[in-house]
Amino acid sequence: xxxxxNVGLRYGMGPEIVRDLNFSVxxxxxxxxxxxxxxxxxxxxxxxxxxxxxxxxxxxxFGQNAAQLSKRDVTTLRRRIGVVFQDFRLLDHLTxxxxxxxxxxxxxxxxxxxxxEVVELLRWVGLGxxxxxxxxxxxxxxKQRAAIARALIVRPELLLADEPTGNVDPGLARRLLRxxxxxxxxxxxxxxxxHDLQLMDQFGFAxxxxxxxxxxAIFDGSPG
Amino acid sequence: MTGTAGEDQFALGPLPATRRDMPLIPGDSVAGRALxxxxxxxxxxxxxTAGGALLVAHASQFWRSDVLRDVTIQVKPGAGDDLDLxxxxxxxxxxxxxxxEDVRPYSKAESEKLLEPWLGGGLDLSLxxxxxLVIVHMRGQGAEDLAAxxxxxxxxxxxxxxxxxxxxxxxIGTMANAIVVxxxxxxxxxMLAMGTAIGFATRGAMAGNREIIEVLHFVGASDGFIAxxxxxxxxxxxxxxxxxxGSAAVAFFFAASALSVWWARSPGGEEIAAMFGAFxxxxxxxxxxxxxGAAVTLLTGFLSREIVVxxxxxLQ
Numbered sequence: 375x376x377x378x379x380n381v382g383l384r385y386g387m388g389p390e391i392v393r394d395l396n397f398s399v400x401x402x403x404x405x406x407x408x409x410x411x412x413x414x415x416x417x418x419x420x421x422x423x424x425x426x427x428x429x430x431x432x433x434x435x436f437g438q439n440a441a442q443l444s445k446r447d448v449t450t451l452r453r454r455i456g457v458v459f460q461d462f463r464l465l466d467h468l469t470x471x472x473x474x475x476x477x478x479x480x481x482x483x484x485x486x487x488x489x490x491e492v493v494e495l496l497r498w499v500g501l502g503x504x505x506x507x508x509x510x511x512x513x514x515x516x517k518q519r520a521a522i523a524r525a526l527i528v529r530p531e532l533l534l535a536d537e538p539t540g541n542v543d544p545g546l547a548r549r550l551l552r553x554x555x556x557x558x559x560x561x562x563x564x565x566x567x568x569h570d571l572q573l574m575d576q577f578g579f580a581x582x583x584x585x586x587x588x589x590x591a592i593f594d595g596s597p598g
Numbered sequence: 599m600t601g602t603a604g605e606d607q608f609a610l611g612p613l614p615a616t617r618r619d620m621p622l623i624p625g626d627s628v629a630g631r632a633l634x635x636x637x638x639x640x641x642x643x644x645x646x647t648a649g650g651a652l653l654v655a656h657a658s659q660f661w662r663s664d665v666l667r668d669v670t671i672q673v674k675p676g677a678g679d680d681l682d683l684x685x686x687x688x689x690x691x692x693x694x695x696x697x698x699e700d701v702r703p704y705s706k707a708e709s710e711k712l713l714e715p716w717l718g719g720g721l722d723l724s725l726x727x728x729x730x731l732v733i734v735h736m737r738g739q740g741a742e743d744l745a746a747x748x749x750x751x752x753x754x755x756x757x758x759x760x761x762x763x764x765x766x767x768x769x770i771g772t773m774a775n776a777i778v779v780x781x782x783x784x785x786x787x788x789m790l791a792m793g794t795a796i797g798f799a800t801r802g803a804m805a806g807n808r809e810i811i812e813v814l815h816f817v818g819a820s821d822g823f824i825a826x827x828x829x830x831x832x833x834x835x836x837x838x839x840x841x842x843x844g845s846a847a848v849a850f851f852f853a854a855s856a857l858s859v860w861w862a863r864s865p866g867g868e869e870i871a872a873m874f875g876a877f878x879x880x881x882x883x884x885x886x887x888x889x890x891g892a893a894v895t896l897l898t899g900f901l902s903r904e905i906v907v908x909x910x911x912x913l914q
Binding site: 423425445446449450452453457459463465467468469472476477479480481482524528 | 620622624809810812813814815816817818819820821823
């Protein structure tokens, strides 16, 4: 599904932020991307999302070489990827419902076709009574769940989440993680960037990609 | 998350009321309001220019069709000539000439009255050899009929001099055409200025909504979708500006039309009326103003879309 071969990235003439990355993300797999703050987790996620191009090496995504993709191809591929940003990136002038429906609207689907789907998902993530609220009046946890719902609405084959539990209390963090596990069971490959070791320990079956010193070390999870 | 939409709706019960199809680019911003004001002013000025040009063009057409159908015959008395007899002869010849609709000789009193603005009233002008005028109204503007009239007059009344006003009409026509061309140039300049303002506003809106563009890209929106969103955003702003500016222009022409009745009675009113007619645009003129408004709306949307598409192509 996603394969990195000798990938390196530098900004301008500076040193390589990440180098010699060799790993793959299999379909229907579940992994944590971890490491200390500033180690390059977000950079790695952006490489996976094709919002950064590597300065060397090759990224293969859904069987295609990312370097050979046109802008239109990237747009098409992104519709198969769900992404949860650390800072949510909800559009403040839209309601929770409209934010969650955004990917479907961007795909050109009519509201009549997706309305019940969005309402159902919002109820599933516990935002059934906050559909018409705008992000500025939502709590951190509610924003987080809205951002997750927006990533899930297209039923992505690959879900990338950057610190999705960073702004919520431990109880809600566990509940959100269970949401991702449920999605994984439904067939989505999940990559969650986090530095919360306790949380990762609670989901011991997950593979760990540990970023440090610009490289990635891989630790397979225990059979769960 | 599974099942068909119909089954989900049944399972969910009635769906809650939600806002539908809200614009993705926030509409109410300081920059947006400023652009509406700029577009409104430009539309107002463009409508005034277009309306003024139409009035002048219409008035010029009227002069040409009306004035050119009137011919003045001046009868200059020679020594010992009976002026009344000469005028009668002219009337007789002119009435028989082809293409002549009506012949009206000015009486001696009427001719003397024409001199009053220069010589003052109350003078005894009987001793002066004042020429007499005969106004001939032709059916059309055909040069052949005028030539025939001239040819018929020359042997019968050599003292008669025919003036068909063509030189004067040509000069006035040239002036009217120059005004129309100037108005067209002004109109084009205003559109250029408005296009430049829209360009700046679009780039500003893109910079101000960079995060929205980024999120739209990440959720799989194509450049075409994003450009369409910006286009509809700017078309809405353009429509608001065009409605405000266009309505102000329509109100101006309505007021000018009403005031022209008063102007017509004031000193110099005839000249203004001659230049612009009754200041009434008529349905065609107001239709033209509506077209200007529609063009401004479409231009705003089209330009912003083109700029957004080009800017997005430069983004990674």
